[in-house]
Amino acid sequence: QVQLQQSGPGLVKPSQTLSLTCAISGDSVSSNGATWSWVRQSPSRGLEWLGRTYYRSTWYNEYAVSVRSRININPDTSKNQFSLHLTSVTPEDTAVYFCARANTRAFDIWGQGTVVTVSS
């Protein structure tokens, strides 16, 4: 049974970096059949895909244009997890953040979600 467990702070100050981790059990971050994404949800933006990392003989990353200059998604094979780093946050980045696994069946496994508030 595949599970994703998120961790990270729920409060980040403006201009600082939002960092979250998603630990994978029951699958591998290096899996050839899956990709690993971060998605956020807010009343103003709805559900927004932020980016993904995946392994196909080498590592690939793809990011949404809206956050491309501020985002990094890193796999950690030693801990079988992947992380989100979003720099220079503003109150507009306040949202519930989810990690999720995708394959040909779309996002089939999700983390539990982390409520992140950007406030001083």
Next chain:
Amino acid sequence: DIVMTQSPESLAVSLGERATINCKSSQSVLYSSNNKEYLAWYQLKPGQPPKLLIYWASTRESGVPDRFSGSGSGTDFTLTISSLQAEDVAVYFCQQYCTIPWTFGQGTKVEIK
């Protein structure tokens, strides 16, 4: 980017009645490698992550009740709940995963009338 437009924004349906949600994509979501529509439907309840209901436009995810069905092709898709139950109160989203960036519809809130 492919824009996903859902309608209606909300609907209220009596218990046991049919609920129908529409989703229109601004471009085809047909994945040419396997000729499948890369269109998914999710259910979102407060305090929970989204739950995958339907993928490939019409294939029900394992464990999803058969009152949920998906249909459509090209750029027009539909999610139908054949007999609404109290536990189906939620927001429903469509999503295309054919082309990066993956994009979602704005959501449809389903309530009991």
